[in-house]
Amino acid sequence: MKSRFRWMAVIMSVLLSLFIGFSLSSNQTQAAKKDSGTLKIGMEANYPPYNWTQPTKANGAVPIDGSNSYANGYDVQIAKIIGKRLHKKVIVEKTQWDGLLPALTSGKINLIIAGMSPTAERRKAINFSEPYRKSTFVVITNKASKYSNAKKLTDFKGAKLTAQQGTLHYDLIKQLKGAKREPAMRDFSAMRQSLASGTIDGYVAEDIEFESYHNVNPNIIAVNLNKMAGFKVDHDDSVTSIGVKKGNTKLLNEVNATLRTISNKKRDQLMSQAIKEQPKAGNETKKENWLVTTWKQYGGMIMSGIGMTLLLALVGTIVGFFIGLLVGIIRTIPTPTTRGKRWTLNVVKWLLSVYVEIFRGTPMMVQAAVIYYGIAQFWHLNLNRTVAALIIVSINTGAYLAEVIRGGIISTPEGQFEAASALGMTHNQRMWHIILPQAIRNCLPSITNEFIVNIKDTSVLSIISVSELFFVGTTIASQSFKFFPTYLMISAIYLILTFTITRIFNFIEKRLEGNKNYNLMANQVQVGTPKDAEANN
Structure with missing residues (x-):
């Protein structure tokens, strides 16, 4: 029994060391950023x-934190001008649209430069600079x-329209009397795909x-809404500004001055x-198909996404x-006298x-947002995205496996x-020597299934912009x-991963079952298997 406890202690120490190592690495990275003036x-x-x-730093692109990719565009060039004036190096924190405000208020970023309009609702949460584009x-x-050919607001009657989630654009559809307001979409790449596939008739956006x-x-056309009679929009809603955390007046003044x-x-x-300079479609040559061209351009990003997905799933399943195991054992301890x-x-x-009910009863996507942004907001602990993702997957998996092991x-x-x-065995002796070896072996298929589920469920961590496989695929598609073709390729990669891992664990399970053609010995008399009896006949 001492040997078992010793090995358990070693394994737990290694896992804790991994987590501490990730945390220290995160803190060192953040400290380095602060010292270097980013x-x-x-x-x-x-x-x-x-x-x-x-994928490259061509045309003045700047690095994206936590990845091997770079960001470019109008906003990036504006950011570089501000960074130059402040004598700071610009680093982009790639964040989903609905995560920008919590990232700023929790201190994970210094500025939001993302084509954001300073609406009245947003002004309640953050401050905005002077407009930098109308x-x-x-x-x-x-x-x-x-x-x-619509000329009036009522000409859109019956049209299936949408806009980006969390933006004024979606509210503007209400002014188009008779238009069918479809569910809002996360980003413009999704709206472009929907328009191309015919699932929507159009979407509201900026010129x-x-x-x-x-x-x-x-093959697309823009119908100008501002020229239509009756269309109303506030000035603040038609401009884009830079978001600054409330209370940071010095930075706000410096941004405005720039x-x-x-x-x-x-x-x-x-x-x-x-x-x-923006990415364009149709760059593949006649000699190279889309898949070859895509792999040449984004192969590194795809492999990085696969590695991150496997890391999160593997470590999350092991720690979970x-x-x-610990939770399951404690919940089955007999009632003391x-x-x-x-x-x-x-x-x-x-x-x-x-703990089990909360993490089994809430989606991992919600857990990710609460843990990643909530910890920074209320405890001022700025976790690295990867560390946060590992914690989220681990405790979520632990809740499910606790019930499996119990x-x-x-x-x-x-x-x-x-x-x-x-x-004459004690409860601990019964558990470690007799019960747990059988229980864990019986639970192995469920543990394998949880690992497979984690490979797929890591895709929800895109909510905190973890560069796993799905997040990378979304970037490539846009x-x-x-x-x-991009999402078909990503789904094929997921299928290959899950199929391969399933077969590996099936092999392990068969090896653990041992040889079924065995002989039993009882009272010095050999008892053979049915196959032995047939052979003797």
């Missing part, structure tokens, strides 16, 4: 020509659409989005250059297994039950407990404008 800019890096992701609102639709998309798809030095002519030049121990055990069991312990035949007790 300016952390939050943006989607997925909204050309304002911002996009690219836009016109349009409905982007296909040239062949019957809504392409610059039309210029960007028209550059790669000449923006005043950038003339309108210079801003137009930057936007024209961004439109010219030990969490589940003494009152104090009984009360303490009941409290511990209740707390563990709460079920494995409970399902062990009662005779095993009775036989061990008859031999840059290459090849949505269906």
Whole structure:
């Protein structure tokens, strides 16, 4: 038994060392950034020509934190001008649109430069700089659409329209009387794909989005809403500004002072250059198909995404297994006879039950957002994305495996407990020597299944912008404008991963089962198997 405890202690020490190592690495990285004077800019890096992701640092791109990719675009060039004035190096924190505000308020980024309008609702949470660009609102639709010649707001009656989630654009659809407001979408790449596939008739956006998309798809047209009678929009809603955390007046003043030095002519030049340099579709040659071209451009990103997915799934499952093992054992401890121990055990069991119910009863995506942004917001602990993701997957997996292992312990035949007790074993001895080896072996298929689930479920961590496989695939799709082929390729990679790992664990399970053609010895008389009897006949 001492040997078992020794090995358990070694394994747990290694796992704790991994977590501590990740945390220290994160803290050292953040400290290095602070010492070197960096300016952390939050943006989607997925909204050309304002911002996009690219595999190289060509055309003045800046690095994206936590990845081997770079960000470029109009917003990036504005950020570089601000960084130069402040004598700071610009680093982009690639963040989903709905995560930008919590990232700023929690201190994970210094500025939001992402084509964001300073609406009244957003001003309640953060401060905004002076505008750095003014836009016109349009409905982007296909040239062949019957809504392409709309002259009045009522001409969109019956049109299936949408806009980006969490933006004013979606609210503007209400002014188009009779239009069917489809569910809002996360980003413009999704809306472009929906328009191309015909699932929507159009989407509300800014004129610059039309210029960007028209550059790669000449079959679309923009219907100007600002020129239509009755269309109303506030000034603040038609401009884009830079988001600054409330209370940081010094940085806000420095940003405004920098923006005043950038003339309108210079801003137009930057936007024209961004439109010219933005990713374009159809770059594959006749000799190379799309898959070959994509792999040449984004192969490194894809392999990095696969590695991150496997890391999160593997470490999360291993750590989650030990969490589940500990919780499962504690929840099956017999009730003590003494009152104090009984009360303490009941409290511990209740707390563990709460943990299991919470993490089994809430989506991992919600858990990720709460843990990643909540810890920074309330405890001022700025976790690295990878560390946060490992913690999230581990505790989520632990909650599920706790019930699996508890079920494995409970399902062990009662005779095993009775036989061990008859031999004079204590509860701990029965558990470690008799019950757990059988329970864990019986639970192996469920543990394997949880590992497979984790490989797929890591995709929800895109909510905190972890560069796993799905997040990388979304980036590639938005840059290459090849949505269906990209997601088909990503799904094929997921299938290969899960299929391979399933077969590996099936092999392990068969090896653990041992040779079924065995002989039993009883009272010096050999008892053979049915196959032996057939052979003798």
